[in-house]
Amino acid sequence: MENWHKRVLLTAVAAVGSLMTGVATAQSTTVGEEIISPDIDRRTIEKPAIDTEDFEVGLYVGILSIEDFNSEIVYGVRGAWHITEDFFFEVDYAVSEADLTSYEEITGGPPLFEDSERDYSYYTLNLGWNALPGEVFILDDYTLKSDFFLIAGAGSTDFLGDNWFTVSVGAGYRLLLNDWITWRVDVRDHIFDRDVFGQDTTTNNIEWSTGVTFFF
Amino acid sequence: MYSSVLNSFSHFQYAICTVVFVMMALIATPAYTQDVPVYSTVVEPYIELHTQPGRSYPVFYIAERGESVELLKQRTDWIKVRNLRGIEGWVHIDEIGRTVNEAGEALAIHSPNLDSFANRKWEFGVMLGDFDSSDAVTGYGGWQFTRNLSVEVAATENFGSFSDGSMITGSIVHQMFPQWRYSPFVTIGGGVRETRPRSTLVGTEDRTDNVASVGGGVRIYLTRKLILRLQYKHYVVMTDRDDDEEVDEWKIGISAFY
Numbered sequence: 001m002e003n004w005h006k007r008v009l010l011t012a013v014a015a016v017g018s019l020m021t022g023v024a025t026a027q028s029t030t031v032g033e034e035i036i037s038p039d040i041d042r043r044t045i046e047k048p049a050i051d052t053e054d055f056e057v058g059l060y061v062g063i064l065s066i067e068d069f070n071s072e073i074v075y076g077v078r079g080a081w082h083i084t085e086d087f088f089f090e091v092d093y094a095v096s097e098a099d100l101t102s103y104e105e106i107t108g109g110p111p112l113f114e115d116s117e118r119d120y121s122y123y124t125l126n127l128g129w130n131a132l133p134g135e136v137f138i139l140d141d142y143t144l145k146s147d148f149f150l151i152a153g154a155g156s157t158d159f160l161g162d163n164w165f166t167v168s169v170g171a172g173y174r175l176l177l178n179d180w181i182t183w184r185v186d187v188r189d190h191i192f193d194r195d196v197f198g199q200d201t202t203t204n205n206i207e208w209s210t211g212v213t214f215f216f
Numbered sequence: 217m218y219s220s221v222l223n224s225f226s227h228f229q230y231a232i233c234t235v236v237f238v239m240m241a242l243i244a245t246p247a248y249t250q251d252v253p254v255y256s257t258v259v260e261p262y263i264e265l266h267t268q269p270g271r272s273y274p275v276f277y278i279a280e281r282g283e284s285v286e287l288l289k290q291r292t293d294w295i296k297v298r299n300l301r302g303i304e305g306w307v308h309i310d311e312i313g314r315t316v317n318e319a320g321e322a323l324a325i326h327s328p329n330l331d332s333f334a335n336r337k338w339e340f341g342v343m344l345g346d347f348d349s350s351d352a353v354t355g356y357g358g359w360q361f362t363r364n365l366s367v368e369v370a371a372t373e374n375f376g377s378f379s380d381g382s383m384i385t386g387s388i389v390h391q392m393f394p395q396w397r398y399s400p401f402v403t404i405g406g407g408v409r410e411t412r413p414r415s416t417l418v419g420t421e422d423r424t425d426n427v428a429s430v431g432g433g434v435r436i437y438l439t440r441k442l443i444l445r446l447q448y449k450h451y452v453v454m455t456d457r458d459d460d461e462e463v464d465e466w467k468i469g470i471s472a473f474y
């Protein structure tokens with residue numbers, strides 16, 4: 001008898017329980033459907049077509065003081081990529097030609113090097129930092145942007161018949177004449193070890209240059 | 217024929233190669249033709265116009281809510297704008313990103329962040345390091361064609377006591393976790409290498425060999441568009457002699473992406 005009662009009660013509880021779960025499931029399904037099927041068109045957001053001017057290319061001419069040789073005129077090209085307002089990458093390539101060594105000039109003896117070996121060329125890959133950005137005030141209403149920057153890099157120098165690993169450090173000044181034409185003054189020290197006179201010597205080859213570059 | 221072409225691979229031509237990277241960077245830049253002027257409208261209380269593209273330049277004008285400005289050009293993170301009265305100034309890209317176009321949508325531009333790093337398309341950089349116990353310098357460019365895979369071209373020059381050399385390699389690079397700030401990668405590749413014995417050595421000739429490489433490393437996202445890159449590569453130089461040369465290379469570099 002007691003068993004019968006228990007069975008009825010349990011069945012009733014089970015039935016109510018399953019019913020409630022059923023309702024709960026039904027409710028969650030309705031809610032779920034609303035979440036799953038949003039009727040929104042995904043917009044394709046396009047970047048506005050703005051002309052970016054982060055590249056700077058130009059020519060330069062200067063004086064290169066080649067260690068153990070004279071100071072000579074140097075001609076170069078440079079290209080820079082401005083990554084942020086603070087930092088830029090720059091590639092420089094320049095050519096020059098050395099004359100006689102100081103030794104050859106003093107002794108007047110036979111030349112130590114062939115003419116072709118006296119051709120001097122280098123390239124450097126640099127990272128620059130616009131350390132002191134500024135403005136130049138010319139007239140009341142006419143101001144120009146300027147940057148004093150520090151720059152360092154590495155590359156190769158082809159001189160006296162071999163290529164030498166070259167570290168280049170320096171600084172420069174860039175004056176923007178308008179939005180895209182600049183006037184530049186640069187000083188660099190191209191440092192490399194060479195052993196053409198029998199033992200390894202570190203040479204400092206200081207270069208002063210000026211040039212024009214264009215942003216595009 | 218193949219090797220005779222490569223034998224004339226000189227210092228000058230190497231320099232040209234590095235210039236090619238710059239050219240690649242230029243080609244990779246989206247070439248927008250600015251025929252149609254782009255306008256946007258200020259919806260925040262105001263935006264600030266600086267005299268020059270830089271955070272420290274003075275603010276000389278404020279464009280108020282509802283004012284429309286023409287977007288003229290972009291330099292790094294700054295956009296030059298002109299309002300209807302002809303006043304021109306430079307506004308930070310994040311402020312322009314909160315203005316809206318004619319359809320009332322916010323402009324899809326912002327300064328580069330970790331998300332831009334994960335979704336970069338192009339990467340260019342310079343690396344320095346040690347190639348077989350000699351100084352080495354590398355310029356490289358890469359194109360990311362999926363979130364995980366990229367192809368890279370690199371020009372390396374190294375300077376040893378007895379020889380120096382130039383190398384052009386192409387490689388495929390796989391990064392497992394593009395969204396990580398410290399993103400590891402593995403790479404395999406191949407190319408050609410020219411070895412030039414020092415002119416002080418007698419009786420030796422320049423030689424050109426094929427190389428194969430395998431390596432790995434990590435790109436570390438620094439800030440804005442800048443990446444620090446550390447990598448190791450192992451090269452096999454396939455010489456004409458009985459034994460191939462095996463060379464280890466360690467490098468550190470700085471790169472930028474967009």
